[in-house]
Amino acid sequence: MKKTSLTESKLTSVQNTKSETVDKLIIAAQEAVRAALREHKRVGNHVAVWKDGKVVLIPPEQIEA
Numbered sequence: 001m002k003k004t005s006l007t008e009s010k011l012t013s014v015q016n017t018k019s020e021t022v023d024k025l026i027i028a029a030q031e032a033v034r035a036a037l038r039e040h041k042r043v044g045n046h047v048a049v050w051k052d053g054k055v056v057l058i059p060p061e062q063i064e065a
Helices: 004-041
Strands: 047-051 054-058
Touching: none
Parallel strands: none
Antiparallel strands: 047 054
16 A cells, blocks of 8 residues: 655645636536526627637527527
């Protein structure tokens, strides 16, 4: 069995905590985008996206949220 030092253990703990935090941030950002898309669709606003090197406006009836 490999012995790990206290420093290695702390480092692993910090890395796991950072990973969990990043995962939570990504989920929160995805939820915020979905909410913004639903709101744009609800009020009838277009959404601007970048596609094939150009800005494209998506009409509210085509927004998938």
